[in-house]
Amino acid sequence: MARNITPRAEDYSQWYLDIIKAAELADYAPVRGCMVIRPTGYSLWESIQHHFDEAFKETGHVNAYFPLLIPNSFLEKEAEHVEGFAPECAVVTHAGGEVLEEPLVVRPTSETVIGHMYSKWIQSWRDLPILINQWANVMRWEKRPRLFLRTSEFLWQEGHTAHSSREEAMEETLKMLGVYARIMRDILALPVVEGEKTEGERFPGADNTYACETMMSDGKALQAGTSHFLGQNFARAFDIKFQNQNGDLEYAWTTSWGVSTRLIGAIIMTHSDDDGLVLPPRVAPVKAAILPIGTNEEKVASTLLPRALELSSELDRSLGGRCTVVDKQFYLRPGDRFFQHLQRGVPLRVELGEKDLAAGTARVVRRDSGEKMDIPLENLASRIPELLEDIQSGLFNRALDFRRQNTSVVSTYDEMKKVMEEKGGFVETWFAGTRDDEKKIKEETGATARCMPIDSPEEGPCFFTGKPGGRKVIFAKAY
RNA sequence: CGGGGCGUAGCGCAGUCUGGUAAGCGCGCCUGGUUCGGGACCAGGAGGUCGGAGGUUCAAAUCCUCUCGCCCCGACCA
Numbered sequence: 210m211a212r213n214i215t216p217r218a219e220d221y222s223q224w225y226l227d228i229i230k231a232a233e234l235a236d237y238a239p240v241r242g243c244m245v246i247r248p249t250g251y252s253l254w255e256s257i258q259h260h261f262d263e264a265f266k267e268t269g270h271v272n273a274y275f276p277l278l279i280p281n282s283f284l285e286k287e288a289e290h291v292e293g294f295a296p297e298c299a300v301v302t303h304a305g306g307e308v309l310e311e312p313l314v315v316r317p318t319s320e321t322v323i324g325h326m327y328s329k330w331i332q333s334w335r336d337l338p339i340l341i342n343q344w345a346n347v348m349r350w351e352k353r354p355r356l357f358l359r360t361s362e363f364l365w366q367e368g369h370t371a372h373s374s375r376e377e378a379m380e381e382t383l384k385m386l387g388v389y390a391r392i393m394r395d396i397l398a399l400p401v402v403e404g405e406k407t408e409g410e411r412f413p414g415a416d417n418t419y420a421c422e423t424m425m426s427d428g429k430a431l432q433a434g435t436s437h438f439l440g441q442n443f444a445r446a447f448d449i450k451f452q453n454q455n456g457d458l459e460y461a462w463t464t465s466w467g468v469s470t471r472l473i474g475a476i477i478m479t480h481s482d483d484d485g486l487v488l489p490p491r492v493a494p495v496k497a498a499i500l501p502i503g504t505n506e507e508k509v510a511s512t513l514l515p516r517a518l519e520l521s522s523e524l525d526r527s528l529g530g531r532c533t534v535v536d537k538q539f540y541l542r543p544g545d546r547f548f549q550h551l552q553r554g555v556p557l558r559v560e561l562g563e564k565d566l567a568a569g570t571a572r573v574v575r576r577d578s579g580e581k582m583d584i585p586l587e588n589l590a591s592r593i594p595e596l597l598e599d600i601q602s603g604l605f606n607r608a609l610d611f612r613r614q615n616t617s618v619v620s621t622y623d624e625m626k627k628v629m630e631e632k633g634g635f636v637e638t639w640f641a642g643t644r645d646d647e648k649k650i651k652e653e654t655g656a657t658a659r660c661m662p663i664d665s666p667e668e669g670p671c672f673f674t675g676k677p678g679g680r681k682v683i684f685a686k687a688y
Numbered sequence: 689c690g691g692g693g694c695g696u697a698g699c700g701c702a703g704u705c706u707g708g709u710a711a712g713c714g715c716g717c718c719u720g721g722u723u724c725g726g727g728a729c730c731a732g733g734a735g736g737u738c739g740g741a742g743g744u745u746c747a748a749a750u751c752c753u754c755u756c757g758c759c760c761c762g763a764c765c766a
Contacts, residue, residue: 212715212727213699222760230699241757297765318766349765352689358766365766412766420766432766469766504724544727551726562725572725579726688765 211484211552221427226356228477231552232486235356242354242361249553250473252494254364257472258344260396260492261366264388270340270368275322277346278313283321286446290320293413297349299361315348320414320439320465323369324447331461334373334453338381342368357474358431358688365469371449371461378462379438383663385466386419386436393433397472398489398605399423399479400612401433402635402683404660409644412465416440422659422683424612425478428633430659430685433475436466474688479608486554487576489604490597493532497524497593498550500536502543502562509539516586517561520571523590528597551576556600557593577603616683622650622673625684629654633686639669639679646673656684 213231217224229235234250237243246254262272278301284291294317301313316322327339348362368385372378386403393399401421411418415437423433443449444460453459480487490496499521501513514537521533536546543560550558560572570583573593577600584592615634619625625636636656650673651657661680671679 226759237758293765347766352764353760353762363766435766467766471766500725502725542724542728544724546727547725548727560725564725574726 211548214483214485214552216483217426222355224483225474225478228481228486228552229356232554234473234477234486237356240361242351244356244360244362246364246470249494253473253476253488253492254470256492256494257397257468258366260392261388261468262342262344264392265342265366265368268340268384268388270342270370272343273341274343274345275316275319275326277316279316279319279322281312281314283325284314286321287414287443289442290414290446294318294349297351299348299350316345317347317349318465318467319343319345319347319367319369320443320463321447324443324449324463327369327371327461327463328447328449331371331449331451334451337371337373337451337461338377339371340368340381341370342366355474355688357470357477359471363470365467367465367467370464371444372463373451373453373459373461375440375462378440378464382417382419382436382438382464382466385464386421386434386663389421389434389436389466389468393421393423393472393475394605396489396491397476398491398601398608399433399475400605400609402660402662403664404662404683406435406660407640407644407647407658407682409647410658410660412437414439414442415465416442419663420660422685423475423479424608424615424635424685425475425688426481426611427478428615428635428685430635430683430687431471431475431478432659432687433472434466434468437464439463439465480604481554485552487604488554488556490556490601493554493556495534495550495553495555496528496532496597497557497559498534498536498555499559499561500543500546500550501539502560505563506539508563512566513561513563516566520559520561520586520589524593527590528594547574556597559589559593575600620670620672625650625656625672626654629656629684629686635659636684638672638682638684640673640682640684641671641676641679642673650684654684655686657687659683659685659687 214227215223232249233247235247236245238245298317299315302309344366346362346364351359351361354360370381390401390403393401401423403421406418406420417438419436420432421434422430425431441460441462443463449461450458451461499517501509501517503509503513517535521535524533525531538546556576558574565571570585571589572581573584574581616637617628618637619628628636647658661682665681668678668680670677
């Protein structure tokens with residue numbers, strides 16, 4: 210039992226913060242709402258970045274970088290956009306010792322600058338599509354920050370594409386939603402629901418927003434990624450026009466999509482336990498920690514350490530990349546070293562002691578189950594990858610089971626209220642209500658419409674209004 | 689921004705109501721030793737002027753005013 214972590218059942222949000230602290234993922238910065246991502250946390254982010262970036266490249270996207278500062282007037286060009294973001298914008302009014310003629314907004318997102326640039330770059334249908342992504346920081350001044358889930362500055366990736374037809378842009382929007390869902394499931398072991406957002410939850414300036422919704426281990430929903438179909442809204446605002454094959458001028462169709470460091474929060478709240486962080490092997494920067502254990506310095510130096518280093522590089526080769534570490538903290542007692550890796554969520558711990566070597570085995574311990582096994586040295590290189598895959602699928606299945614067990618299907622508002630009061634989790638139902646209805650539901654139950662699952666196109670009677678033609682909707686309390 | 693709580697050593701806290709050698713405890717850290725396969729033990733140390741500013745007083749961590757910040761709950765969000 211970890212003595213530095215509040216049990217999850219006792220205080221969920223304290224548990225979450227304790228995990229972050231114990232795993233040394235992040236720390237509070239001197240400026241409220243900002244966080245320092247510590248090396249352990251940043252390496253996790255790099256791993257996440259790596260998997261997403263690779264997928265973006267595979268789908269033909271290229272990376273670029275647009276500036277942090279945006280002329281205030283840009284924000285104002287799209288009415289809904291400015292309305293949505295103005296309240297949370299940080300604005301630079303002074304620079305170079307003078308008051309600026311036009312205030313500069315620290316980007317809360319980059320549709321506007323990118324739209325401005327696209328209008329310069331796009332003239333012909335031959336220039337389309339433009340498929341650009343950028344990895345960047347953005348700032349949205351938050352009233353209630355929480356590490357990784359909501360910080361005033363956060364790191365993310367924003368894809369911005371422009372297309373010559375509505376169909377192609379819509380296809381792109383859904384394609385990237387699918388890419389997100391795939392990586393979240395396969396790599397981050399997060400069971401996600403792909404869905405369309407209701408009007409009230411839409412991105413400011415978008416015609417339509419899609420999202421990957423995931424359930425945390427307290428039953429609350431977390432929006433883990435969004436993909437927006439922007440229609441021609443930004444094209445009109447920024448004059449992104451192209452000449453089509455008939456010689457006519459048309460506005461382009463644009464999309465944008467993003468995932469952020471919030472994913473780290475999702476991973477923590479989906480997989481971790483009362484002992485600390487638990488990481489799915491495929492996204493874990495360190496997949497196995499190898500610990501030579503012994504007090505006889507000579508023996509450690511002559512046999513244990515070399516064997517550990519050898520195993521480490523062998524595993525790095527077979528697993529691809531530098532993903533194992535050899536723990537050389539001999540000044541710590543074994544228990545302290547165990548706990549360190551445990552709390553950082555390292556999927557496997559491989560203990561290599563004198564007793565093990567004498568027996569020709571290594572003691573391997575799983576982070577997810579705590580199971581210990583003695584594996585013959587010659588089998589390690591093949592067994593460890595298998596174990597990692599087993600942990601990976603186990604974590605996903607456990608999370609999926611949890612979501613299923615905490616998803617209730619209801620057909621009346623009374624039922625829904627009862628579920629939200631007694632059980633929480635996701636509520637699945639038919640809904641044909643208005644924005645005001647959503648508001649009322651939120652006021653009375655605390656739950657919001659998370660999304661309309663895209664794999665449930667059928668319609669049914671609205672649980673709230675009784676009207677026919679309701680779409681399948683998931684309601685839940687959300688982060 | 690509204691409601692609630694809190695700022696004393698790196699962390700967690702006691703002391704504040706009833707001003708006056710109480711700046712103290714636990715963990716952590718440093719040194720030495722014994723230990724060493726799930727968070728050790730003994731001994732000896734280093735470290736804070738009590739969030740900040742002003743005020744009351746012979747005297748303030750303790751009382752008053754202002755201020756900054758943090759945490760939790762609500763309205764808003766990747």
